[in-house]
Amino acid sequence: MTDITVPQLGESVSEATVGSWNFAEGDAVKKDDILVELETDKVSIEVRADEDGTLTKIVAREGETVEIGAKLAELGGGSAAPAKAEEKTETKNDAAPQSSAQPEQKKADNAMSKAETGNGDMVDATIPEMGESVSEGTVGAWLVDAGAAVKKDQALVEIETDKVAVEVPCPADGILAERLADEGDVVTPGDVIARIRTGEAPAEPAPAEAAPKQEAKAEAPAAEEVKAMPSATRMAEEKNVDLGEVEGSGKDGRVTKGDVLKALESGATAPSSAEAKREPAAEKPKPAARETGPREERVKMTRLRQTIARRLKDAQNTAAMLTTFNEADMSAIMSMRKTHQDAFVEKHGVKLGFMSFFVKACVNALKELPAVNAEIDGEDIIYKNYYDIGVAVSTERGLVVPVLRDCDTKSLADIEKEIIDLGKRARDGKLGIDDMQGATFTLSNGGIFGSLLSTPILNAPQSGILGMHKIQDRPVAEKGQVVVRPMMYLALSYDHRIVDGREAVTFLVKVKDALEDPARLVLDL
Template identity: 55%
Template sequence: MATEVLVPVLGESITEATLGEWLKQPGDKVAADEPIASLETDKVSVEVPSPVAGVMGQHAVSVGDTVQVGAMIATIDSGDGAAAAPAPAAAPAAAPTPAAAPEPETTGDTPAALSPSVRRAVLEHGVDPATIKGTGKDGRLTKEDVAAAASSKPATTSAPAAPAAAAPATGGRKEERVKMTRLRQTIAKRLKEAQNTAAMLTTFNDVDMTAVIEARAKYKDLFEKKHGVRLGFMGFFVKAATMALKDIPSVNASIEGDEIVYHDYADISVAVSSPGGLVVPVIRDAQDLSVAGIEKTIGDFGKRAKEGALKMDEMKGGTFTISNGGVFGSLMSTPIINPPQSAVLGLHRIEDRPVVVNGQVVVRPMMYLALSYDHRLIDGREAVTFLVALKNAIEDPTRILIDL
């Protein structure tokens, strides 16, 4: 008896996803609740667990296919895996059946019917999809079908080799086409939407990092011993930003229709790296957290982002974003707003530069700050005032302690 594996509920307003990877292949033994596939949504990757223990049955969809919530993507057969071995033999046995022959021809003659992963496999192996019997749902081709056809017909694959040999004469240049992940598609769509909707402008300032660097060097060991987390720079910037947002509430506001929504809380979105690209989890009520609490939250986000374990709810909302391109070596940039937010702060690398202090030229560790904002809501005066307030708090961290 086979149990269907369905696409789980992925979160509010999310109705579909892309199959990113199969973690179990047909015939593999599967435990209950063991992940068998990975789905890519608009925000994060989600693992699909097996509803029962048994043996992995047939895949109903291929990597790269779009699947709807509630759709069946595979089956789990009862047993311990021993009975699964004959399953691959059943597919070749069906090949001579005359009634099934026309289906692959139709599929092969219609490239649009092939999934992105199968189209890529066809190009890589140089085979004709019309000559291959599909073992997928409704006779569709799978990557395994293409690989099997390529390995079982050496004579067929040798024919395309002659034109391929001419490639080195042009310098051996190659191209590879890879379908954009759903996360990357969503990022592209939202960033372009921000450019098309907001009247975006960027204001710059620089900040002397001497005081923060000295405080970090003096207290980092005690801080880590007491709080169990390293003392970084983001804790200072997030805390200083929450204070500046309280003074300049329009930077923390958003536009909805013909209304301005002001927030009396600061939910700070912070960009962190994940295997699939940058994701932006949210530090809720950051104004109520200490520097230690902020560092703990960011550290937890970073760890789980690398593991692909961030949850949907942790990526929603946010009233203001901080992006630290400095960790990658960026000197200066113009960050793009994350709608429906109205502003984003860009941090950059720290480098020693000559500056004038009390009439003397001295070398100080300086960082450029960039505030991109929606000019429909935020005036230039407010943007500059926000950056100056942030600069003052970082250059004199005592202000953070006494809320000045």
Template identity: 60%
Template sequence: MTDIVVPTLGESVTEATVGQWLKSAGDAVKKDEVLVELETDKVSVEVSASEDGVLSEIVAKEGDTVDIGALLGRLNANGAAKPAPAKEAPKAEAKAEPKAEPKAAEAKPAASSGGGASTDVKVPVMGESVAEGTIANFAKKVGESVKKDETIAEIETDKVALEVPAPADGVILEWLVKEGDSVTPGSVIARIGASGAAPAKAAEAPAKAEAPKAAAQPAATGDRPVSPSVRRISTEAGVSASDIPGTGRDGRATKADALAYVNQPKASASTMPDTAAKPPRETGPREERVRMTRLRQTIARRLKEAQDTAAMLTTFNDVDMSAIMDLRKQHQDAFVAKHGIKLGFMSFFVKACVNALKEVPAVNAEIDGQDVIYKNYYDIGVAVGTEKGLVVPVVRDADDLSLAGIEKAIAALGKKARDGDLTIGDMQGGTFTISNGGIYGSLMSTPILNPPQSGVLGMHRIEDKPIVRNGQIVIKPMMYLALSYDHRIVDGKEAVTFLVRVKEALEDPERMLLEV
């Protein structure tokens, strides 16, 4: 008997609500088949069977609140033949069982292709809110030997590239997916057998991959039960849940079906040749067509969603950088000698923004449905340009860090971004973003929000300009600042006040450091 328990649900999530059981007590299930869907305050989590068997008991009912590790139900691993006694006498079943069991036993060695037990390679958890990824490449081929924890594949998600390690020593028996395939956390992508095991025939893998696609033709949801996650997604997207084609049990729509359905119109409008949209044009002799990476596709989608969702507006101001530049020049050598890192501009901007966010909390908040969530912590995202695209790693609890602490955190995150070592955790949970276009020479811009945040500050290049001070024209190093904000939650007065407070803090850094 195997217990079905609530898995780890993600950072800061301690409980969930049982949304929908996709199997009933007594139903036969296959390994990795989804049994029940759990709803948290952030995401929907699917709990799958750990092995073949029969769902013998359901302990937690739909609507129950359960903690991590709580018992959801029980799975009888030897229950594949359990329904048989109702149809045949026990004696008959006793004779039948030996015939049925060897076939199942023979199938496993065939799958492992070596006579020994094989080890499944599963897609690891990709991080909060990341429901799928794309197989970017295989580091090992079928038949090659691998060591435990050796990287055998790379998965590209919306945010970062994720390495898949080998769970055990052995030989790659077969790949169950192809490069470019979409995969979800927990799905099996390969099998590893003991050294000396014969790999599966290359022709078998495509057959296995094709079978589910052919069998999973979606059926209209109609009047069938709708899970909470499907209902929430359809409501937020403004579509009817009954219109979503379902691939789940009895034709029910799953969360994946709902996400695919609500996202389909955006993709199909520009890519499907059988619609009114113009099909991809032919490339010329001096042109090259390259498919966008998943990260670039996500950047494009999220930036467009930000424009479509938020009432985005930008306000501008300029700041005299003389005081910051003089302070850096005066103390740079001592700062480097003590802290081992240079004193840059970004730490001052982070400090200035934190002070302003404390005074104007709406810029540090987010909209959640009909509610506003005010955040009493300051995790500042710092936009970093890489070869693969723009990423926004987060400096945690920036209000508790010194200037040196902020500089070190930014330098460490920047290095990880350039080396491709950023993790999902490095980019989650930001409350406000700073983007420095000035390092590329930008004079002025209107930065786009990083949802669900309500504000983003744009920095620009420093230029010597004539300004009037005390009736005299003087030359000062000036920088334009731009604050883009969500007008649904931040009023114009609040936005202007925020930007003025940033300007004042930068022009008089002593007051900022003294918090006066």
């Protein structure tokens, strides 16, 4: 007999709430099967089987609060598994004529009734781990319709949390028998969100149901058309973009918000695509109908937006924030990129951007001014001897800050590759909670949106954040002459409780010097 216990839940997390169990007592399980998910205020943790066997006893029920190390269930040897499997097989064979004789009732009944009639084993699809400190999420748009064939690990639906978007994978091949939550519902890790009818038999009901009811046939193309991230769907509706005309770059060809933005830039709108093909004349009044809609619309904040708002306000209320400014001549970096870009791409497979220079410049400055790389914990100051730099990324769900680890040991090429990877995963909602915690300093590049100057807000509990801005040609005095140079304003917001003004100004000057003379980064000056 093996005890299934609560694993480590993450930094500063001591307890969790038990979600829905994926298996019932007496069910056979295999090694690494997800037994249950534990929901914390930061992440959802999947508890997996350590070995093949039978789930003999469930100790912690759904909704109970458990601490690290607490007993969740008991896993016995595998002797009971075959008997249970045979029992299910016999039930399936006995009830097969009933289910095939009543197709209408099959469609109306839920997955549990289907399990009773024995048309394949029922497997629960549950809400997975959603990240540290994340205790609940909101159901996004379903990617698969009820009754559709599904494959193992196929994404069924997306769950939007205050930090990341989490996909609910299909636990087995079969048919999506029942969807247990609608778009907008609040769910917690471990909740059963759908049931899958498995086995060889599930492949047959789909055509049988489609024959008497033509609407079942129409569901498949509809599901393909809405194969998009929830944020992409919302933007498409707001901007009147036909998702059927947008090429998806996300997982399994799903359309992301970035894809919709690209479509907008290319002028793709719904009236010029699918609607125009169906009935151009009849569909023309639709835009006018939208214009006569309500002047205001109340929309609930996403969990990510709520968290962003709370954390930014807490930072303002807690830290003694102050911002100091400087500017940097970007001529040297721009010249270096132009000279070595082709060779850099040929060797490393990525372009040499600006961000890697800023990361390296900040790391060099942080080494000399450790207070900017520290944080306050109660009455103590924690000085960090490592350099994990957070890079703020704007996504359709809001601002996220993935972390570049150990930047002092990475080359410019390593940093560029990691930035590209984190940025793509952030926009596709693929970041995990580990990707976004533990940064010691943050970079925020408002310049990509055209910002000329701003005062960034600290990413608590860090004591410093550097704001980058738009590179703009400006007249500057150089050796008594007025010349035009590509200049960038730099803004360092810092916590005055731990960083003195002298340290903040010195830090920013060192960053400026490194950017204006990149050789200093190579020479470690």
